[in-house]
Amino acid sequence: MTSISVRLSEDETAYLEAISRNKKISKSNKQSSPGRTLKRLIKWCADNQIDISSSYEKPENSSKKLLEQLHVSLPHVLYLLRLNLLLDSSKIPDEAIAKAKQQAIDYINSVCGDFQHVEYSEINAVGNEIGLKQLPVEKDRSAWKNSK
Incomplete structure (x- = not known):
C-alpha cells in the first residue's frame, strides 16, 4: 500500500463526512473517517468503472x-x-x-x-x-x- 497526503477544502471534507455518516463508515471508535470514506469512494469508482475524464450523464x-x-x-x-x-x-x-x-x-x-x-x-x-x-x-x- 501507498500513503497519500491530500488537502481538502471544507466543502470536500463535509461531503466525505456526510458520506461517512450515511454509509456508516467509521473508525473503530465510531468517529467519522474522511480518509476511509475517500478510500471507499475510490474503490467504488474503480469497481463501477467510473471514468471522470468523460462527461457523465446521470x-x-x-x-x-x-x-x-x-x-x-x-x-x-x-x-x-x-x-x-x-x-x-x-x-x-x-x-x-x-x-x-x-x-x-x-x-x-x-x-x-x-x-x-x-x-x-x-x-x-x-x-x-x-x-x-x-x-x-x-x-x-x-x-x-x-x-x-
Whole structure:
C-alpha cells in the first residue's frame, strides 16, 4: 500500500463526512473517517468503472427523459388504436369519422387525460392541432420517411 497526503477544502471534507455518516463508515471508535470514506469512494469508482475524464450523464436523467418521451407518445398510440377500432372501413361518411375522432379524444381523456398537465424538463414537447403533445424533429434530421 501507498500513503497519500491530500488537502481538502471544507466543502470536500463535509461531503466525505456526510458520506461517512450515511454509509456508516467509521473508525473503530465510531468517529467519522474522511480518509476511509475517500478510500471507499475510490474503490467504488474503480469497481463501477467510473471514468471522470468523460462527461457523465446521470442515469436517472436518461430514465426521466425516456419516461417523458413515453408520456408524450402513449396518448398518440391510444388515440390511433381507438380511432382504428372505430373506423374499420374507408367508406365511412365524414360525420361518422368526426364522431369517431371525438370518441377517441373522449377515450384518451378518460384513460390518460392527466398526462396533458405534466410539465417536462428533459424534452421539448409542443402541442398539435388536437392538443396532443409531440416531440418534433426537423424534417431533414428525421430517419422516418414516406415509403411511397
